[in-house]
Amino acid sequence: MTQALWWTLSIALIVIGLAGIVLPALPGTVFVFAGILLGAWIDDFTRVGGFAVGAVAVLAALAWLMDYVAAVLGAKRAGASRLAIIGAALGTVAGLFMGLVGVLFMPLVGAAIGEFIARREHGQAVRVGIATWLGLLAGMLAKFVLAFMMIGIFVVALLW
Structure with a gap:
């Protein structure tokens, strides 16, 4: 493969990753x-060295963790049942x-549906639904920030 094709693949993976932050079916920060x-490898790790790749890896791991923690914390803070968390996951897939x-x-x-099935209380179901949703949005925002930090480190290392 020519270098231009490798760079095109590298950029495509980054763009797909940014889309994957919003689309839960794609592991955004992994992409x-x-x-x-791949971009560091193309350049034989001369401009984007081990330190930059390591820093990006730490940010990627942190973003991956945020994916799981944010929604669960939002739901747990509102007193969500196990069915509410399962419902949020099924709602995401739907x-x-x-x-x-x-x-x-x-x-x-x-x-909200999962919580309603578990407890048959409308008010609690709405609170849990909103708290879970806010947790997901907070996690998504955090992943966006971390992804752009990763890209920033890469670009600075590449151009420095």
């Missing part, structure tokens, strides 16, 4: 990290088939 690692709006709002619906 961003893979694109950065939302994939409904486009961006579905991805953003179906976890809220799934968590």
Whole structure:
């Protein structure tokens, strides 16, 4: 493969990774990290060395952790049942088939339905749904910030 094709693949992985931050079916920060690692490899790690790749790897791991922690913390803080958390996960999967709006709002619906099934209380179900949704949005925002930090480190190392 020519270097131009390798660089195109590297950039494509980073762009797909950014899309994956919003779409839960794609491991966004993993793709961003893979694109950065490929970019470093293309250049034989001369400009983007071990320190930069290590820093990006730490940020990728932190972003991956945020994926799981944020929604669960939001749900747990509102006193969510196990069914609410399962409902949020199922809502996320269902939302994939409904486009961006579905991805953003179906976890809220799934968590609320799961909580309602578990406790049969409307007010609690709505609170848990909203708390889970806010947790997901906070996690998504944190992943965006971390992904752009990863890209920033890569670009600075590449151009420095």
